[in-house]
Amino acid sequence: MSERLLLVDDEEDIRRFLGLFLSDLGYEVHAAENGEKALEVFDTVQPSIVLTDIKMPVMDGLELLKRIKARSPDTEVVMISGHGDMDLAISCLQYEAADFVTKPINHDILDAALKRIDEKLAMRRELRRYTENLEKLVHEKSSRVVELERQLAAGQMVETMCQAISGLSADFGDGAGYFNEMPCFVAVHNRSLEVVATNQLYKERLGDMVGHHSWEVYVGQALRGFDGPVWKTFETGKGQRSRETMVCKNGNELPVMVHTSPIAATDGKVELVLEIAVDVSEIKRLQEELRVTQQKYMDLFEATPCYIAVRDRDYRVVANNTLYKTDFGEGVGQLCHQIFRHRDEPCPDCPVDATFADGEPHSLEAVVTCLDGQAKNVLTYSAPIRNATGEVVEVMALSTDITQIRELQDHLTSLGLMLGSISHGVKGMLTALEGGVYRLESGIKRGDQGRIGDAADTIKALVGRVRNLMLNVLYYAKSRDMVGEPVEVSYLAKNVAQIVEPKAAREHIAFTADIPENLGEAALDTANLSAALVNILENAIDACVADTSKPSHAITFSVMATDAAVVFDITDNGMGMSQETREKAFTLFFSSKGLKGTGLGLFIAHDVVKKHRGTIELTSEPGVGTKFHIRLPWAG
Amino acid sequence: MPKTILIVDDDPNIRDYLETLLSDNGYDTLTAENGEKALEVLAANTPDLITLDIEMPERTGPWFNRALSRSKTQANIPIIVITGHVGLKYVIPTAVGSLSKPFEPAELLALVRETIGS
Numbered sequence: 097m098s099e100r101l102l103l104v105d106d107e108e109d110i111r112r113f114l115g116l117f118l119s120d121l122g123y124e125v126h127a128a129e130n131g132e133k134a135l136e137v138f139d140t141v142q143p144s145i146v147l148t149d150i151k152m153p154v155m156d157g158l159e160l161l162k163r164i165k166a167r168s169p170d171t172e173v174v175m176i177s178g179h180g181d182m183d184l185a186i187s188c189l190q191y192e193a194a195d196f197v198t199k200p201i202n203h204d205i206l207d208a209a210l211k212r213i214d215e216k217l218a219m220r221r222e223l224r225r226y227t228e229n230l231e232k233l234v235h236e237k238s239s240r241v242v243e244l245e246r247q248l249a250a251g252q253m254v255e256t257m258c259q260a261i262s263g264l265s266a267d268f269g270d271g272a273g274y275f276n277e278m279p280c281f282v283a284v285h286n287r288s289l290e291v292v293a294t295n296q297l298y299k300e301r302l303g304d305m306v307g308h309h310s311w312e313v314y315v316g317q318a319l320r321g322f323d324g325p326v327w328k329t330f331e332t333g334k335g336q337r338s339r340e341t342m343v344c345k346n347g348n349e350l351p352v353m354v355h356t357s358p359i360a361a362t363d364g365k366v367e368l369v370l371e372i373a374v375d376v377s378e379i380k381r382l383q384e385e386l387r388v389t390q391q392k393y394m395d396l397f398e399a400t401p402c403y404i405a406v407r408d409r410d411y412r413v414v415a416n417n418t419l420y421k422t423d424f425g426e427g428v429g430q431l432c433h434q435i436f437r438h439r440d441e442p443c444p445d446c447p448v449d450a451t452f453a454d455g456e457p458h459s460l461e462a463v464v465t466c467l468d469g470q471a472k473n474v475l476t477y478s479a480p481i482r483n484a485t486g487e488v489v490e491v492m493a494l495s496t497d498i499t500q501i502r503e504l505q506d507h508l509t510s511l512g513l514m515l516g517s518i519s520h521g522v523k524g525m526l527t528a529l530e531g532g533v534y535r536l537e538s539g540i541k542r543g544d545q546g547r548i549g550d551a552a553d554t555i556k557a558l559v560g561r562v563r564n565l566m567l568n569v570l571y572y573a574k575s576r577d578m579v580g581e582p583v584e585v586s587y588l589a590k591n592v593a594q595i596v597e598p599k600a601a602r603e604h605i606a607f608t609a610d611i612p613e614n615l616g617e618a619a620l621d622t623a624n625l626s627a628a629l630v631n632i633l634e635n636a637i638d639a640c641v642a643d644t645s646k647p648s649h650a651i652t653f654s655v656m657a658t659d660a661a662v663v664f665d666i667t668d669n670g671m672g673m674s675q676e677t678r679e680k681a682f683t684l685f686f687s688s689k690g691l692k693g694t695g696l697g698l699f700i701a702h703d704v705v706k707k708h709r710g711t712i713e714l715t716s717e718p719g720v721g722t723k724f725h726i727r728l729p730w731a732g
Numbered sequence: 733m734p735k736t737i738l739i740v741d742d743d744p745n746i747r748d749y750l751e752t753l754l755s756d757n758g759y760d761t762l763t764a765e766n767g768e769k770a771l772e773v774l775a776a777n778t779p780d781l782i783t784l785d786i787e788m789p790e791r792t793g794p795w796f797n798r799a800l801s802r803s804k805t806q807a808n809i810p811i812i813v814i815t816g817h818v819g820l821k822y823v824i825p826t827a828v829g830s831l832s833k834p835f836e837p838a839e840l841l842a843l844v845r846e847t848i849g850s
Binding site: 519520521522523524526527528530532534535547550554558 | 743745746748749750752753756787816817832833834835837
């Protein structure tokens with residue numbers, strides 16, 4: 097390949113002859129007659145050597161030299177100088193001319209000069225090549241260094257992070273027991289899917305995998321090849337999360353939860369992937385424990401035979417158990433006072449409000465109505481539910497059905513009341529009875545027949561009264577269910593009449609029993625119904641005895657049967673009842689008989705009739721008499 | 733001259749009892765069925781002792797006692813309370829004794845003897 101040479105001289109002869117000579121030497125020669133033309137050629141041809149006369153019109157050699165050097169400092173310029181140009185020629189050297197030759201040009205000298213220049217050019221080229229190679233080499237090597245540095249930094253970062261996590265878990269102390277024990281394997285992978293760094297735990301449990309393929313630690317992935325979370329992260333550039341199985345260095349399989357995170361270079365390309373694997377076998381165990389505990393809590397919540405509701409400060413129910421839902425409806429989201437107490441406003445004495453205020457348990461007894469209309473007495477206890485900072489955020493209300501207890505209590509209370517109220521009468525009765533016995537004994541001692549007879553009557557009457565009282569008390573005290581057995585009504589009524597007749601006779605009261613035969617069979621509680629009828633009849637006797645306005649008295653006891661019912665009528669012409677007495681006749685403990693009455697008799701009679709699904713009516717006029725009308729349906 | 737005892741009680745059986753008991757033991761007896769009737773009896777008689785029931789219709793024992801205490805001549809007649817009520821001993825502060833029904837006849841007789849002799 098020939099070197100390109102530009103010859104610049106204003107003399108055409110020189111251009112021709114020198115041109116030929118130079119071509120022979122092997123150069124590709126281009127010519128120009130002055131500096132300006134030379135520059136034009138220079139720009140297009142780009143010669144590596146310029147041979148130029150110094151003295152030329154338009155632009156001289158020196159100017160040309162400067163211009164060329166400005167354009168291309170590597171172009172070698174040789175000056176051709178005349179004798180008188182020596183100083184000029186030397187100053188050209190100052191402007192980086194390569195050499196100068198004097199006119200007339202000695203071909204050998206020119207040849208030698210050019211050869212020197214050739215060598216110089218050749219050396220320069222060589223140098224350039226070396227330099228470029230070196231730069232490339234340096235660039236390559238330093239990229240590699242940078243990459244290694246980055247990996248190292250990533251590895252160090254991972255180590256630091258693991259240490260930080262360990263440090264954190266140490267800070268948690270006992271409070272985070274399972275966190276301390278939670279094994280966390282950390283590794284960094286490069287784009288070639290090789291492990292470049294691992295943490296201590298990884299090394300201990302999974303083995304020294306640095307330099308190994310990313311998938312080797314996973315079960316089954318060696319077969320699948322490129323499918324794991326690390327590869328996916330490189331592919332998609334996004335972090336992955338998946339359940340995998342890893343193999344320990346002892347061969348055991350370990351269920352893990354793997355999270356990956358891409359580490360990108362400044363150009364956004366994912367260079368490394370951070371892989372964190374957490375042993376989930378411990379977590380699974382804890383989750384199971386948690387589930388069992390939650391199940392136990394739920395069972396307790398549902399199985400407790402109380403109404404349980406939890407509400408917040410805004411009166412909204414946040415949880416309720418099944419029993420609550422059954423009797424009051426689904427409460428969650430509803431206002432507590434609306435669904436439980438059927439009130440539009442919060443209850444004024446709400447124990448839950450009190451618990452919100454002071455964090456202590458409170459209680460309240462109330463009557464609530466279920467969806468089926470049944471009213472119940474409930475006792476509600478409130479208990480605070482606190483958050484992590486100890487504030488009461490919700491309150492649980494536990495309500496127990498105490499209806500039966502209250503009913504029992506009422507029963508016992510009235511029993512107690514009754515016993516208290518009759519005790520005075522009982523004492524009187526007992527004293528009178530003792531008196532009768534004393535008089536009997538005394539009469540016997542004295543042989544006083546009158547006294548004996550009198551005493552005996554007294555005793556009989558009082559024993560009868562005590563018996564009635566005891567039976568009434570027993571009836572009232574025990575379960576008051578009717579035991580109905582089939583009985584011929586006429587038979588029952590006749591028995592009743594028989595019991596009452598002697599007493600009426602003793603008091604000289606005309607007693608008429610109008611009882612037809614074969615009235616029919618009915619399912620009746622014989623003992624209690626008989627006692628009730630006897631009670632009413634004896635009341636009639638007492639009313640007659642107490643009535644002093646008439647010379648004689650009569651009581652009638654009649655029974656009849658209709659298609660629908662059996663009817664008993666008891667009438668007397670005794671003292672009658674005032675309106676007040678009539679109104680209170682069947683109430684508990686009301687007695688118009690002063691100490692003689694117990695207040696139980698008519699109450700129980702009324703109760704017995706009611707339990708037979710019958711009705712009892714009372715009509716009376718003071719001074720005239722009284723009538724009791726009892727109706728018992730056959731089907732009752 | 734036998735001592736006279738006025739028996740005040742609304743229960744005739746108890747009046748009979750006390751009458752028999754006291755007369756068997758040598759006392760004469762008068763009876764009244766309530767406080768008002770008792771005052772009527774006292775208008776014509778001055779017994780040596782009064783047995784008094786507390787709870788009676790029309791006029792109670794305490795009423796009677798208050799009425800009696802206003803009397804110039806009879807206010808000092810000793811009273812023994814015989815009642816079915818418990819804890820009413822102090823309703824009649826001037827009573828010489830109080831028995832609750834049912835009472836022990838021996839106890840009553842002893843108290844009567846103590847108060848007025850036999």
